[in-house]
Amino acid sequence: MYRYDEFDRTFVAERVTQFKDQVTRRLAGDLTEDQFKPLRLMNGVYLQLHAYMLRVAIPYGTLDSAQMRRLAHVARTYDRGYGHFTTRQNIQYNWPSLEDIPAILDDLAEVEMHAIQTSGNCIRNVTADHFAGASADEIADPRPYAEILRQWSSLHPEFSFLPRKFKIAVTGAPNDRAAIQVHDIGLQVVRDEDGAIGFAVYVGGGQGRTPMIARKIRDFVPEADLLAYCEAILRVYNLYGRRDNKYKARIKILVHETGIERLKSDIEAEFERIRHGVLALPDEEVRRIETYFAPPAFETLPAHSVRLETAMKTDRALSDWVSQNTHAHRAEGYRIVTISLKPPGGIPGDASADQMDAVAAIADAYGHNEIRVSHEQNLVLPHVKLDDLPEVFAALQKAQLADANAGLVTDIIACPGMDYCALATARSIPVAQEISERFAGPQRQQDIGPLKIKISGCINACGHHHVGHIGILGVEKKGEELYQITLGGSGDEEAAIGTIIGRGFSGDRITDAVEVIVNTYLHLRKGPEETFLAAYRRVGDDPFKEALYGENAQWPWAV
Amino acid sequence: MQNIYRDGRFDPDIWTLVADDEPLPEGGHALIGKARWLEERDVLAKSRLSLGLALAAGDTLDDVVADLPRFSVIALEFPKFADGRSYSTARLLRETHGFKGELRAIGDVLIDQIPLMRRCGFDAFAISNEPTRRALEAGHFPDVPYYTQPIADRGEVPAGTRPWLRVPAAPAPPVR
Numbered sequence: 239m240y241r242y243d244e245f246d247r248t249f250v251a252e253r254v255t256q257f258k259d260q261v262t263r264r265l266a267g268d269l270t271e272d273q274f275k276p277l278r279l280m281n282g283v284y285l286q287l288h289a290y291m292l293r294v295a296i297p298y299g300t301l302d303s304a305q306m307r308r309l310a311h312v313a314r315t316y317d318r319g320y321g322h323f324t325t326r327q328n329i330q331y332n333w334p335s336l337e338d339i340p341a342i343l344d345d346l347a348e349v350e351m352h353a354i355q356t357s358g359n360c361i362r363n364v365t366a367d368h369f370a371g372a373s374a375d376e377i378a379d380p381r382p383y384a385e386i387l388r389q390w391s392s393l394h395p396e397f398s399f400l401p402r403k404f405k406i407a408v409t410g411a412p413n414d415r416a417a418i419q420v421h422d423i424g425l426q427v428v429r430d431e432d433g434a435i436g437f438a439v440y441v442g443g444g445q446g447r448t449p450m451i452a453r454k455i456r457d458f459v460p461e462a463d464l465l466a467y468c469e470a471i472l473r474v475y476n477l478y479g480r481r482d483n484k485y486k487a488r489i490k491i492l493v494h495e496t497g498i499e500r501l502k503s504d505i506e507a508e509f510e511r512i513r514h515g516v517l518a519l520p521d522e523e524v525r526r527i528e529t530y531f532a533p534p535a536f537e538t539l540p541a542h543s544v545r546l547e548t549a550m551k552t553d554r555a556l557s558d559w560v561s562q563n564t565h566a567h568r569a570e571g572y573r574i575v576t577i578s579l580k581p582p583g584g585i586p587g588d589a590s591a592d593q594m595d596a597v598a599a600i601a602d603a604y605g606h607n608e609i610r611v612s613h614e615q616n617l618v619l620p621h622v623k624l625d626d627l628p629e630v631f632a633a634l635q636k637a638q639l640a641d642a643n644a645g646l647v648t649d650i651i652a653c654p655g656m657d658y659c660a661l662a663t664a665r666s667i668p669v670a671q672e673i674s675e676r677f678a679g680p681q682r683q684q685d686i687g688p689l690k691i692k693i694s695g696c697i698n699a700c701g702h703h704h705v706g707h708i709g710i711l712g713v714e715k716k717g718e719e720l721y722q723i724t725l726g727g728s729g730d731e732e733a734a735i736g737t738i739i740g741r742g743f744s745g746d747r748i749t750d751a752v753e754v755i756v757n758t759y760l761h762l763r764k765g766p767e768e769t770f771l772a773a774y775r776r777v778g779d780d781p782f783k784e785a786l787y788g789e790n791a792q793w794p795w796a797v
Numbered sequence: 798m799q800n801i802y803r804d805g806r807f808d809p810d811i812w813t814l815v816a817d818d819e820p821l822p823e824g825g826h827a828l829i830g831k832a833r834w835l836e837e838r839d840v841l842a843k844s845r846l847s848l849g850l851a852l853a854a855g856d857t858l859d860d861v862v863a864d865l866p867r868f869s870v871i872a873l874e875f876p877k878f879a880d881g882r883s884y885s886t887a888r889l890l891r892e893t894h895g896f897k898g899e900l901r902a903i904g905d906v907l908i909d910q911i912p913l914m915r916r917c918g919f920d921a922f923a924i925s926n927e928p929t930r931r932a933l934e935a936g937h938f939p940d941v942p943y944y945t946q947p948i949a950d951r952g953e954v955p956a957g958t959r960p961w962l963r964v965p966a967a968p969a970p971p972v973r
Contacts, residue, residue, distance in 0.1 A: 245957050249943040256939050268928035277909055389945040395916035396888055399881025476885045511893055516947035523960055
């Protein structure tokens with residue numbers, strides 16, 4: 239993975255010094271809270287319900303075991319012994335004190351980590367496919383491009399006070415695991431007819447209170463023009479994006495109100511002006527950055543592992559876990575492993591310091607020292623030998639990280655909600671906990687098959703409910719928490735915004751409602767191979783509405 | 798008269814910002830808005846005034862591009878420090894339209910944003926915020942002088958092997 243050179247090290251160190259000075263001036267009263275706020279946000283420091291929150295950047299979700307150990311150290315030393323992995327592949331600490339934050343930033347800087355631009359109205363941490371460099375369906379590893387974008391966007395002098403936050407995601411594969419169509423800019427690596435690498439560019443996706451799927455603005459931007467094209471988009475957005483209303487300030491609203499064709503002509507005109515300037519990417523530089531992301535030297539191995547298959551025959555838990563939590567790897571004899579951070583009844587995305595250390599040790603021993611954070615709030619070991627899977631599973635079991643539920647009904651995304659967040663209008667963690675307990679039975683989960691439940695505690699949609707197959711939005715109504723259900727959302731290459739199914743449910747009925755929906759699906763599906771999403775797309779809302787609200791509703795309290 | 802920070806020191810300001818509904822002075826240096834310039838261009842061009850252009854955040858350049866060489870100063874407004882439109886306008890003026898005169902930041906101009914403004918092409922700053930004035934007078938310039946993206950070839954030299962990295966060609970403004 240990318241290694242900092244002297245320049246990056248000095249850059250991060252200077253940035254920490256700059257922030258310390260800003261904290262000092264805030265405490266001395268030279269900066270008002272209004273003036274200080276965007277500065278601390280650009281360093282990842284939020285003021286939440288109970289305490290400050292620090293969000294640490296994990297660029298494109300890639301980290302090594304030394305960095306993971308340092309995250310554990312921060313959790314242990316400055317927080318309450320755990321951290322929370324987020325849907326933007328970052329980690330949040332919920333209980334640091336403001337005085338400790340400069341020390342935390344120093345500790346992080348020692349392992350090339352920081353909190354730059356994890357918040358604020360700037361270009362946020364660039365995210366990428368968590369299977370990058372390992373999956374079999376990839377055209378090119380998206381991380382070199384994400385790294386180039388990270389460098390270009392870090393403390394960008396022109397784009398540090400945008401109308402609103404700006405999120406970029408990159409996928410290198412046609413199967414989109416990075417949800418690029420719900421980002422401000424989504425980039426998909428493609429090849430043109432001559433085989434040259436470039437990008438299909440999507441603009442104006444986003445969730446929040448006005449969810450929109452991004453529009454494709456260009457089929458092919460040549461690799462060398464990546465930064466020039468992004469800069470053209472950002473400049474047009476910075477100049478013309480709305481600033482009168484923060485809820486209408488994202489680029490998706492500009493796309494919607496201006497129209498994609500008009501916006502495209504502005505962007506293309508700006509692009510033509512700058513494309514041959516200082517931002518043109520020299521080929522040799524892209525290739526050089528690529529070498530940092532070169533895959534490890536894979537051994538030549540048979541496609542099957544007798545050792546693993548023998549172990550799976552006698553160990554049902556291992557066998558379930560291998561079939562559910564490991565994925566096809568580009569190299570024979572290897573698998574990609576998903577480490578679930580979704581134990582039944584647990585808090586989605588939370589990991590204790592001990593668990594982080596355990597993952598680091600497993601990555602050292604069996605995973606080429608590589609770890610990924612997925613936007614689905616799990617961890618990933620991208621390169622594990624089939625032969626080693628029994629040991630990896632045993633070590634994960636010991637750390638209570640061996641739940642075989644990746645992609646299943648209990649693999650829930652949830653925002654922190656009212657338990658932590660100052661914006662939230664309802665709790666989301668307890669809802670996730672109750673649903674995951676209700677469906678905890680391994681057999682039942684497997685029978686239900688792939689199903690993504692996503693829960694947000696307010697309309698800002700940090701829990702991605704709009705793109706959940708079943709989405710749950712918590713709102714506050716007359717002092718009560720009310721949970722609204724959407725169906726049919728999806729964040730992949732066939733992205734869709736879910737449809738609201740009807741009136742909401744109270745906190746003590748939402749799990750029952752989800753169960754009714756799941757049971758309805760099980761009854762109407764053509765067979766186990768028809769997933770929830772496929773079945774929903776075939777039959778639409780009606781059967782689910784009928785089951786939830788109709789005269790013959792399957793539960794007594796529905797009407 | 799406000800003092801202007803440029804080249805590492807405060808200078809007395811010879812320019813007067815004239816609102817659109819104010820009468821023009823007889824002579825001297827006047828910064829006028831875009832609407833007035835477009836409306837009274839012919840008269841103004843013949844007057845004895847030295848003219849500068851003051852652009853509000855969000856003013857486009859389209860209809861004044863041909864006139865830019867007439868102005869020795871262009872002032873760009875930051876109505877609030879968090880309104881970043883004028884950063885883009887500054888770069889367009891410098892890099893696309895080759896404006897060589899003084900580019901001045903006016904409005905809510907604060908110490909923590911001045912290093913960003915400078916990189917975008919501003920070279921003069923109208924300061925009304927007291928802590929900002931004190932900090933600049935003390936030689937304080939909170940820049941991170943390691944830039945991970947190129948802006949233009951103005952005032953910055955490439956650093957090391959990565960072609961888009963930059964460091965300032967000259968150190969931050971000297972302490973006075």
